[in-house]
Amino acid sequence: MRVTHGLPLAGKTTLGMGGPAAVFADLQDLADFPEFVALTEAFPGAPTCLGAGSNVLVADVGCSSPVLRMDTRGVRFVGEAADGRTLVEVQAGHPLSDLVDTTVDHGLTGMEMLTGIPGTVGATPVQNVGAYGQEISDVLVEVTAWDWTARRRVTLDAAACGLAHRSSVFKGSSRWTLLTLVFALRKSALGAPLTYRMVAEQLDMPVGSRVPPAEAAQAVLAVRRRKGMVLGCSDADRRTVGSVFFSPEVTPAQARRLQDEGASLNRFPDGSTRVSASWLMRRAGFALGSPVAEGVRVSHLHHTLVADEGASAAGFTEAIGVVVQRVLERTGIHLTPEIDFLGDWPQEGASCFCGEPRQGSPKGRRFATE
Ligand SMILES: Cc1cc2nc3c(=O)[nH]c(=O)nc-3n(C[C@H](O)[C@H](O)[C@H](O)COP(=O)(O)OP(=O)(O)OC[C@H]3O[C@@H](n4cnc5c(N)ncnc54)[C@H](O)[C@@H]3O)c2cc1C
Structure with a gap:
């Protein structure tokens, strides 16, 4: 674990702004997590967790609580669920885009529509990340997390995560740091039905049709690029967090x-x-x-x-x-x-x-x- 004092957080976020972290710890190996827990004892309250910084706005004065950057990597296929779906265990700091590619390469459906979303896997339950008809709640089985209130490691099943539209028990809370996550995905030649018109049109297929997960992912990426919803696709608009606002519910x-x-x-x-x-x-x-x-x-x-x-x-x-x-x-x-x-x-x-x-x-x- 690398620990730095006074590191500007601007460079750690996609908006590229915000002041320094009093203490910044970059965690690459989960085995070092107890060292971070020990470090936080000198500070009141829970520390701040950061993934790839693609959904945050950091205050200009920075952060006086310790900041933990989750940079742990790893994907393991760990067996089958009772319903036959393939179980995948992932480290919280793993890039979501790489996980999506890996599951698509293994002929699994469940995450293909999430291609192109920046960030780490550990952040995905925080706002129940979703796009084009798929959400993390469709595939999440459980997470292991550090509970800063109980000061111990806990396992929360998907129901305990309270996943709802762009929300969960983790949203707006510093109580938990997610460490590892388990997902269940189905092996299938065809992916999820195309529910979004733009994705269906990209494939020249009617809404509701199904195509192999890799083809669906390609179509979603093309649509996202046109809308500037892939990092790096536009130099002028690169300092972005995607959507700044929730899509409001209407009567x-x-x-x-x-x-x-x-x-x-x-x-x-x-x-x-x-x-x-x-x-x-x-x-x-x-x-x-x-x-x-x-x-x-x-x-x-x-x-x-x-x-x-x-x-x-x-x-x-x-x-x-x-x-x-x-x-x-x-x-x-x-x-x-x-x-x-x-x-x-x-x-x-x-x-x-x-x-x-x-x-x-x-x-x-x-x-x-x-
Ligand atoms: C171009 C672009 C397109 C996007 N498109 C979509 C989209 O289609 N759908 C969508 O849902 N989102 C989208 N987003 C938003 C963003 O990518 C997601 O919210 C993503 O999950 C954030 O991941 P991150 O690692 O960057 O998290 P960060 O931005 O670093 O953190 C986000 C929140 O999660 C918390 N957090 C991060 N890691 C952990 C952890 N291990 N344990 C506990 N808390 C943690 C942070 O404290 C913070 O509150 C988009 C963003 C951009 C820039």
Whole structure:
């Protein structure tokens, strides 16, 4: 384990902003985890966990609690579940993209639609990562985690993780650090049905058809690239967290009204109907590429916020506030941030735009929710 003091966190996140970590530990071997636990004893509260930094905004002043960067790697096929699915055990720091490729190469279906999502496997249950009809909740069996409240290692089955739409018991909480994860995937020549029109059109197939997992993954990647939802596909828009906002749930009456206005609506496995946050930004009049706050603008490729030279975390939160306000005024719908706020945020700095106290609340030491 490498431990550094005062390391700027900006370079550890895809938005490329945020101040230093008082203590930064890079964990590459799980056997060193007890050393990190010992190190944290000098600090109050739970430490902050970081994966690839693709869904976080770090405060400009940085983080006074120790930051653990999960960089452990490894994928092991560990047998069969009772229902015949193949069980795969993965280290939390393993890149999700590599896990998806590995499972597709082994002829397994269950994760192929998650191709192109940046980040580590350990972060996937935090917001029940999902895309194009698949979610981590479809395949997660259990996780092992360090429980900072009980100060011991625990095993949580999928039900105990409380996975819901872009949410779980881990979202907005610093209580657990996920260490290893077990997934169950089905061996099959054909992947999951194509539920998204754009992916089906990319394959020139009707919605509902099934193709081999590798073909579905290729189509999803092509669609994601066009929308700038793959890291590195656009130099100008590279400082991104993908979606900044949750797709809000709408009532049947709102859904009917929005549909008449041409909104992009989707039904999710939890039964909710949601309107795309990108569509709401477009509807509220945000033009592609337009500035929203100093150093923060709308991406050139789709309706989300990205950072430029001169951006700060304070500027990014200001931009979030501007979008929330204008979308509310123009559409009557309240957006809430999907990203996690790490580090030492002033209470008012991050709470001004957060409609729901748990989601998007700062996880730093001063505002730890546990
Ligand atoms: C271009 C782009 C496209 C994206 N597309 C999608 C998409 O289609 N669907 C989607 O759901 N998300 C998407 N995201 C968001 C992001 O990639 C995911 O949320 C991803 O799971 C974050 O992984 P990470 O390792 O970067 O986590 P980080 O950003 O480092 O951390 C995210 C949160 O997880 C916590 N965390 C990280 N690791 C652990 C751990 N081991 N134990 C406990 N807590 C942990 C952190 O404390 C933080 O709260 C996209 C992001 C980008 C930049």
